[in-house]
Amino acid sequence: MELALIGLAGVLLGLHLLSCAVVGWRLRRPLPPRVDAAPFVTLLRPVCGLDPLDAETLGSSFALDYPAFEVIFCVADADDPVVPLVEGLIAAHPGVAARLLIGEARVSANPKLNNLEKGWQAARGAWVVMADSNLLLRRDYLWQLLAARGPEVGLVSSPPVGVRPEGAWAELECAFLNSNQARLQLLADSLGFGFAQGKTLMWERAFLAARGGLAPLGQRLAEDVASTRLVRGAGKRVALTQRPFAQPIGRRTLRQVWARQLRWAKVRREGFPLLFPGEVLNGSLVALVAALAGGGAGVAAGVAVVWYGAEMALALACGWVRPGRALVMLPLRDLMLPALWVASYGNTTFEWRGNAMAPGALRKMAG
Template sequence: MTLAETLLAGFALGMLALHLGSVLLVVLRSARAVRPHVSEAPRITLLRPVCGVEPFDRETLGSSFALDYPTFEIIFCVADPDDPAAALVEDLIAAHPQVPARLLVGDCHLTANPKLNNLAKGWDAARGDLVVMADSNLLLPPDYLRQLVGARAPDVGLVSCPPIGIRPAGAWGALECAFLNGNQARLQLAADALGLGFAQGKTMMWDRAFLERHGGLRALGNRLAEDVAATCLVRRSGLRVALPHKPFAQPVGRRTLGQVWRRQLRWSKVRREGFPMMFLLEPLNGPVLPLIAAGLACGPWAAATLAALWYGAEIALSLREGWPSRMVDVVMFPVRDLMLPAIWLATLRNTRFEWRGNAMGPGALTKLPG
């Protein structure tokens, strides 16, 4: 074996070891996770921004009313009074009179982030010491707030969590779950196991006083995404982002390939703008380069063996954690990994993207027509 082949083989084995190590970290983290015992229950305000109506919204927004927590209120926020989501929320509030909940309507221009602008009125009206922001498509389990409170610690500035995709319909729904689970959630859960948690906008629980001391919602609007700004803010303060003992579900349903591509491209651009050095390493994410290296160094049998170990570990992790693991789900794992380099290359062009009718980019927000 030549020196070049030895280096290629070493690279392939090293990347496989890192992949298997991330899977092991997630398994060990899950194995030692226990239902949190919450000795105190600070008052919580749950903020849920809504914009438009999606297929699972009645279920996901309705889950807000079944939370097992002694003192909480729910504030739904919608920017446009004519948004059909407003009527859905009003129906849910009327069906659960025993739960303190209200809908606030209106928009502001506090930041260049339309989600934060929608939430600003809810933040101002919140009565809780802790404020939880939860996206409308997140399905909240009854112990959702208890899990978040249980993850608090003196060195924690923010509790956040990536979503786990469930109920995919069709091949492209399975592809969306492959990105959410075996790639993104695996990496974020592994990072948290090492004390390097990242914020995820799906769920963010803030100590209201802490965020106010550090600039409030306006401070979260100085990046393309509030979760990137949140991670940077917390780390600058000398604290860390913590994740609860298990992630929360997001029903996915049916997707098109274009929807999956645009969503992944948007998130890739957010990472490029927020964590440029990490973004430069993203071509190493996935097995494409290790498989090429193994094939060049040792032949097709080595690449096939590496692929079997790589995907075998992901399949085992998905089965253990209860993530979608049907044949169509497993087939989408390599499709996802083939898309990763293309997404990275496409991201190199710029960091501008469209989100909910808004053209977003560094320091600017432009409402698109229609």
């Protein structure tokens, strides 16, 4: 039994080291060359409420190094406090084709899709990019997305990496986002089965229009899960950009981190019920318990040093963390992962921006 437990710990540690190596190699490779042609692209940015970093993240829409694009900001309510900010940004950048559209169309029970629908209908680009308002766009953002296209690709996406955390709980949020979730998503894409992430979704307009537009993306708790299933159902795959894009984190409370991670766990459980049970192995806890039970404290300590050493090396090489507090947050994250996994089985409902979200309601509305 002891050897079996040590073997289990060794297998899990080996898989973890392999994932760090594959992702580290991917991120150190030079970026792909820019595509020869620059098709006209529509950038859709849904906005709702006013966050402290909105001026920076939304302002990055106007600094893109791309010759042919338009920006459409979408807001549901004319009285939303973000409206003056967006109007000011548009006025300050007259050289960029940008506009603000107000209102929503009830094409689903997903308020984000309802907000974006008017932008989707107004888009002039053959390629349409949906980018969340809290994502900081690099100057080469559109070039990187276009470089990931291919004949077998139905959707280009990218996970976010958390940057500029303020306080301990924001560091914890980055521990979830970066060397755990982004690492696993980039690994999956490197192995040929990428999953969409709602922070960035780039569609060929004709492809999605032929399958019903935005409405089918409301058939699941989150549009990224529905997007992944739609693309795979069409015989295509989701491709991720070679490198992820930054999301400034700012301040977080422990309650906010827990609620956000629990929401995403419920989304994955509802969207991928056959894969989700395997998430109990995510993180170091099972490996450490197996090592402790099979080989004692010394073996478990050795596994922990190698496990977190590899993860920290990856995160530091990629600029995802700062030394110090981040190292404490990795074990805390791994203690929370099993608790989140268990808690997600309670129900599949949650609240997002004041809206109750449930899969049954989504399917009924979309159908």
